[in-house]
Amino acid sequence: MRRPRYRFDSGWRHWLAERVFHRRLWRPDRHATSLGLAIGLAVAMLPPAPIQTVAATGLAILCRANIPMAAAAVWVSNPATWSPILIFQRELGRKLLPPADGQLDVGLGLGLESLRSVTVGVLITGAALGMLGYITLYLIWGLFPRRRTVTRGPGKGED
Secondary structure, eight states, rough: OOOOOTTSSSSSSHHHIISSSSGTTTTTOOOHHHHHHHHHHHHHOOOSOOOHHHHHHHHHHTTTOOHHHHHHHHSSSTTTHHHHHHHHHHHHHHHHSSSOOOOOOOOOOHHHHHHHHHHHHHHHHHHHHHHHHHHHHHHHHHHHHOOOHHHHHHHHOOO
């Protein structure tokens, strides 16, 4: 009896076969692709780090989302957009938080107030952009009708 292609009995190969190489994570699917976009956009709002793509891919595997979409969506934030995004997040956090009593410097010219503002801004923009991306792609995907594949059995369509 033949075994399925990616089926292994135990260990890390089994985990990879069941989690990473699952068809749904690599093929376009309405829910999985929308979730991959949401994860990628939310991770893209984190402060610039070289591990954003790795983090988005890991979260996509854990959440059973489309891996290529999650990895591609991270690139919304790139070296050209990092500064404007961080400035916007800091200002958003400042508007939403009450002013702090004391100013404690944590080095590099960053005060506790600024660090607190950036953290709140990152969380809000990540959650908002992730939800907006999921809803938008999910609704747009539903606007287009699915193509039905025509299967021809023996004797059908032949002259």
